Amino acid sequence: MKLATWNVNSLAVRLPQLLDWLAAQQPDALVLQETKLTDDKFPHAALAEAGWHSAWFGQKTYNGVALLARAEPADVVRNIPGFADEQARVIAGTVAGVRVVGAYFPNGQAPGSDKFAYKMGWLQALEDWLRAELAAHPQLVLMGDYNIAPEDRDVFDPVAWAGQIHCTDEERAHFRALLDLGLHDAFRMFEQPPKSWSWWDYRNLAFRKNQGLRIDHILVSEALRSRVAACSIDKQPRRNERPSDHAPVLVELRA
Numbered sequence: 001m002k003l004a005t006w007n008v009n010s011l012a013v014r015l016p017q018l019l020d021w022l023a024a025q026q027p028d029a030l031v032l033q034e035t036k037l038t039d040d041k042f043p044h045a046a047l048a049e050a051g052w053h054s055a056w057f058g059q060k061t062y063n064g065v066a067l068l069a070r071a072e073p074a075d076v077v078r079n080i081p082g083f084a085d086e087q088a089r090v091i092a093g094t095v096a097g098v099r100v101v102g103a104y105f106p107n108g109q110a111p112g113s114d115k116f117a118y119k120m121g122w123l124q125a126l127e128d129w130l131r132a133e134l135a136a137h138p139q140l141v142l143m144g145d146y147n148i149a150p151e152d153r154d155v156f157d158p159v160a161w162a163g164q165i166h167c168t169d170e171e172r173a174h175f176r177a178l179l180d181l182g183l184h185d186a187f188r189m190f191e192q193p194p195k196s197w198s199w200w201d202y203r204n205l206a207f208r209k210n211q212g213l214r215i216d217h218i219l220v221s222e223a224l225r226s227r228v229a230a231c232s233i234d235k236q237p238r239r240n241e242r243p244s245d246h247a248p249v250l251v252e253l254r255a
Helices: 011-025 044-049 114-136 169-180
Strands: 002-007 029-033 053-057 065-069 074-078 090-095 098-104 140-145 183-185 216-221 228-233 249-253
Touching (some): 002 011, 002 098, 011 029, 029 140, 044 053, 053 090, 114 169, 140 249
Parallel strands (some): 029 098
Antiparallel strands (some): 002 249, 053 065, 074 090
């Protein structure tokens, strides 16, 4: 089973690239972030024509998430139950017996800001909900753009980024809290090339210089840990004309 996550940074712009990538990679399920489309604009017909079932949750201009799968996702949930939120950030569904949770974590802007406080509250609500989800669905994957670089090795310049958004002690503590729920960072289960990033700024030739961050993650539950066969970042789409600033991350599960 192959699962993947990709922040497409505007599905309207990236739809042809997405369709090409789906045809090449053939995942069983893919979660998208930053679709930036209202629900009525979601391209479900084009995806269905290509053989994909879709569940989506959008808003105008910002955010927006989706779950694509070969089999129709069951028991779809949008956003964090019990957490009042006007932003479209979470979509979950069950695919082939695996609970797939796709999330676009808040950016947080800067430590001390109102947006940072929102991020902290959102993360706590996510952890509380996932604790219950894991009890109900032991086979669970949490995938998405976390907007957190969990360790210094996930940052191209740890000194310059120390204490900055994505790299604060508070954000990293929340990432560890997710692991404490019984989740495992699939990417770190394997020996990986140094300087492996999933996001590169559009500015300052960051991709060409490979100056990026690893902020897109796939966490798997303890029940799935033994099934994880591989986890990788696909940098190829970042080389496209008009690319997203994020690259897809994939995990392969044994049967």
